[in-house]
Amino acid sequence: MSYSKAIDLLRLADFAAARHRGVTLQEIEDEFQVARRTAQRMTNALEQAFPIAVEILIDPDRTKRWTLRESPLARLKMHGDEELEALDYSIERLSENGDLRQRNALAALRDRLMAALPTREARRLEADAEWMLEAYGVAARPGPSTQISKEISETISDAIRGPYLLHFSYKGTVRLVEPYGVLLGARRYLVAKSPGEQTMKHFRLDLIDSAEVIDEFFDRDPNFDLNDHAAHAFGSFQSADEYGPVLWRFTPDAAQRAAEWHFHPAQQAELQEDGSLDVRFAASGWLEMAWHLYQWGDSVEVLHPPQLAKLVKGFQRGDFNALP
Template sequence: MSFGKAVDLLRLARLASGHVGITLSDIEAEFGVVRRTAQRMTDALAQTFPDTEDYIDSDGRKRWRVPRRRVAEFFAPTPDEIATLELACATLEHQGLPTEAGRLRSLRETIKILTPDKRHARLEADEEALLEAMGHAARPGPRPASDPAVDAAIAEALKGPFALEILYRGRQDSAAMKRRVEPYGLLLGARRYLVARDPSKPDGHLRHFRVEDIEHASVTEDWFARDEGFDLETYTRQAFGVFQNQAEFGEVVWKFTARAAPHAARFRFHPDQTSEEQADGSLIVRFSACGYLEMCWHLYAWGDQVEVIAPPALADMVAGHRRGDFPGFP
């Protein structure tokens, strides 16, 4: 058997180890083969794994299933995968999400428990070496403080979804005020924001609550119906950062100088951006979003190597703040 066919057979065994197994149609779609080849593959599967079961499902289709215990040792996690999980845990903690980091570490330990014993020693040694080599893979810089109790309450409310009662201090508040909100998601960045609807507000708009300014949070037993049309990814694409203001939404056009263009070309300023290289070596980037203030914060770091073409209001905000003495780019 060729190496390629052996790899395909192991891949097929992994797919067939699922709860419902795999059909000939599944094999055709997954491997891009014709029906006869798919049939030969199931024959090879049964020969290699004698415990392979075949049965007819409720839709009248024949399925093949391999007991997971027979294929588990072929698919033990690699040291790179385990090390990546640990780095992800560290990143979550640095982002102020200790509850999620704890759950990911629990998953990592569960994976280790399910790994065949004979691989444990090598796996742990390789993981330790990789983590040592990747020890500088951290996200430095300031981050907001986190309260594990508040984080846990938010996570629980989002799973319901249940209404959440928070003690929140807004920018203009002299003291924290009690609010009842319906949580929709979390925005992660330099700061974390809870995206939620305040039923007491007649406009029905979603609002952002800074997580570090939530002094207390408790989950209620009141379930609420989320807007079925809401998608957090689509929602976030409306803004440059986390701030949402529909009055500012519109086309944004930035022009980077020929000196800054190669560096800017490696940036992803917005998921829906387009870039146009100019004859003089400059680069024009376009996207539609709101959040002028956050754009200003970012644009400042580029000094005088970027010009705001549109919108005029953003151009006015950065006018007078462009400087040419920064020694590098963001």
């Protein structure tokens, strides 16, 4: 948008807000000395720029009037819960990555936008955004990830936001589930359960086809916490058979670097007398652990579980010239 058009858009916002009954296309034509088509483009731009504030009134003779609720201009910048979700999600990711300068700048912007909203609207948006952040609140590990179609991703998000029942095809089988969240990682998993059942199941997003939101609410289990559920896995894959205590020992040369890593939300790290570092936690997902441990070469030893130690045996190279 050019500078002059931006100025006209702001003038139109003031013009519409100043008139109790709003402005018509004819009044816009007269005020800005433009043709009908240009006036229509201006009202379209007004609706796109300020979707929360713009109201369209229709007279008995079917004449449309555009008006803006009385509000400071800064209040018109928040475009609903999806933008707040994106801000909160980005702030969370920057915090996890340790980029505090960018995180603090984005958090300050979020606070200013929320402060400009009416209290009731701000509370509603924050409640919705907090729930969606929780639903996608599991930290993704760096690295490649599978490609998920935009349509599937948006459909799942809509169902979680409802919360609505979700219908889809999975490996050739039709499923109807209550969606609770998404686990992020190299592969992404939908966490859901079948109606009437208690056990949570995982579905790989890249294997979901023909997803459809069913216009039927379900009652979420108030005791379910996605972060607690996710902590049962090292990455995004869970297995009840594999779940249990894990103990890794990093060599003295790798101890300092390993201490900088956050391998698991409930990990415990203990420096040994010889300078090595023990890292303990409880989780499942031996294969994902093995994939990660390969990067450390022979700088790490698996002390427990024996099944994981067997899985990495013979793959602990000593010729890597750098640590993760």
